[in-house]
Amino acid sequence: MKILLWSSLLPLTLAACSPSHAPDPAAAAPVATTAPALGGHHWQLHDAVDGNNQRLDGLFDGSGKPLQLDFTDDRISVSHACNGIGGSYKIVDGHLLTGPLMQTMMACADPVLMQREKTIKHVLGAKPALITSSADGQTLLSLAAADGTTLTFAGQPTAEQRYGGPGTIEFLEVAAEPVSCQHPLPPANNCLQVRQLHYDDQGLRVGDAGPWQPLAQPIEGYEHQPGVRNVLRVKRYAWPNPPAGAASSAYVLDMVVESGTATPDAK
Structure with a gap:
């Protein structure tokens, strides 16, 4: 990686x-x-x-x-x-x-x-x-x-201006290939597959990764390349009045932490 x-x-x-x-x-x-x-x-x-x-x-x-x-x-x-x-x-x-x-x-x-x-x-x-x-x-x-x-x-x-406050830092690992899903935003049958990671104050990974799950919303500022796995530092913002059918929070890319081509057996 x-x-x-x-x-x-x-x-x-x-x-x-x-x-x-x-x-x-x-x-x-x-x-x-x-x-x-x-x-x-x-x-x-x-x-x-x-x-x-x-x-x-x-x-x-x-x-x-x-x-x-x-x-x-x-x-x-x-x-x-x-x-x-x-x-x-x-x-x-x-x-x-x-x-x-x-x-x-x-x-x-x-x-x-x-x-x-x-x-x-x-x-x-x-x-x-x-x-x-x-x-x-x-x-x-x-x-x-x-x-x-x-x-x-x-x-x-900035996102802070648009969403009316500071975001919460989270780390998401994005699998190399999207998965089929249903959600109201285009592409309606395609979702990133993500899991949450955790890091300490020294930037070292700690604890177990969360379960893989489809993310039925985009990550603002992130363009996924099929076949490439990424670890992203994102900011999650509460969205008090989201558009109809949209999630109550928004994800905005803060930094790509790691990137690499997936191995054949990796999700």
């Missing part, structure tokens, strides 16, 4: 860039932004321009997931670039200041992913101005470096 968690981390200190021709933040009508406000959304890349106001088309490939930023009260993480990047941050006088960051150690052949990583490192290292705004009902977050490079992210509400 192959471990996919951040098994190799490399300290990365992002250097500040020397100012050249900084944009005028006042022209963008900046709004005071706090860490809790940032933490209520997943920030997905919506637009990007260089110092000459030319769109950075190399950051967009028209498919897959866009470059994404996520914030907690004191941590920032970058996903959907070549490597995952994360570390501490603070907001000082309207600028985003990151501390020493960590990143996974992967080499990517995809030029889009490489360009995303190069650009986000540059912008985060430049102590960018942080500007929030809205357009057509969409909440936007812009990071503007002193050289004019500006990345604009559209906010997507």
Whole structure:
């Protein structure tokens, strides 16, 4: 079984860039932004321009997931670039200041992913101005470096925002092959087969696994590949007013902990 968690981390200190021709933040009508406000959304890349106001088309490939930023009260993480990047941050006088960051150690052949990583490192290292705004009902977050490079992210509400509270962490092992079942959501005759696992505070598996059973609802953010077993860390949210026929709780993928091809006798 192959471990996919951040098994190799490399300290990365992002250097500040020397100012050249900084944009005028006042022209963008900046709004005071706090860490809790940032933490209520997943920030997905919506637009990007260089110092000459030319769109950075190399950051967009028209498919897959866009470059994404996520914030907690004191941590920032970058996903959907070549490597995952994360570390501490603070907001000082309207600028985003990151501390020493960590990143996974992967080499990517995809030029889009490489360009995303190069650009986000540059912008985060430049102590960018942080500007929030809205357009057509969409909440936007812009990071503007002193050289004019500006990345604009559209906010997507987090599961905590959508379900009205924090979720409960659970671990589910997903069998390699789905099973036949009946439930009201498509595909109506196909369910993931799952069982619950338990881990201690050191990340070591403890106790017995629960029984295998069909899960008659999707796991948000998870796409199953037939023939591949996965152990997932998920968040389960109470859903006080679910749609007709839906379950009273919702599962949202938090992390793929383990992944591997099933052996012939494995479920």
